[in-house]
Amino acid sequence: MSEAVLSDTGEVLPGGMKGVVTDFSSDKQSFHTPWGKAMMWIFLLSDTFIFSCFLISYMTVRMSTADPWPNPSEVFALSFGGDPIPLILIAIMTFILITSSGTMALAVNMGYRKNKRATFWLIVATAVLGASFVGMQAFEWTKLIVDEGVRPWGNPMGAAQFGSSFFMITGFHGMHVSAGVIYLLWVAFRVRAGVYDRRGGNYEIVEIAGLYWHFVDLVWVFIFAFFYLW
Helix, strand or coil, rough: CCEEECCCCCECCCCCHHHHHHHCCCCCCCCCCCCHHHHHHHHHHHHHHHHHHHHHHHHHHHHHCCCCCCHHHHHHEEEEEEEEEEEEEHHHHHHHHHHHHHHHHHHHHHHHHHCCHHHHHHHHHHHHHHHHHHHHHHHHHHHHHHCCECCCCCCCCCHHHHHHHHHHHHHHHHHHHHHHHHHHHHHHHHHCCCCCCCCCCCCCCCHHHHHHHHHHHHHHHHHHHHCCCC
């Protein structure tokens, strides 16, 4: 015979196997995760598979091509009146994205403290850093297309697959950053307008936006390691 148990709310629940059946058949939430955050995690998981396919395809092409692969340190070098500095632009872009992760983390923290002014400016700072990254990427694309003659279907410096891999991977990531900048600005101005204060001071949307932004930054770390350092 099963014994009854007392729940935290004072409700008497059946024990034993009958209690197990009651638990599984009851309509109760096991994990208290907001719907928006759960959907963002699902989206990021699907995006992880896409970026993984791109990077795995890139590594396969890189290792199987018979033509010489261009040296990234030489291709992405910039000169400021002297000798070319290898990967200097890429290093600056990486620093900007890492910094933007820090400002986004601070924005989430300020959001949970209900500091509307600090949250707004930190999100705006994150968006400005993201826009700076996109601008530098546009400069990088222009240099390769105009000065170096790289195309998605050809490359005068070596393997033809270099151009298609570069434009596909960095372009897809740049699209994510651009969308993230628009998303962040939308959230920032809704914070400033007091939309979330009128909804009981719920700033979970800031954390959800932060999840997306941190994901974009993390993906860039892998692109930086596989494409520019290899």
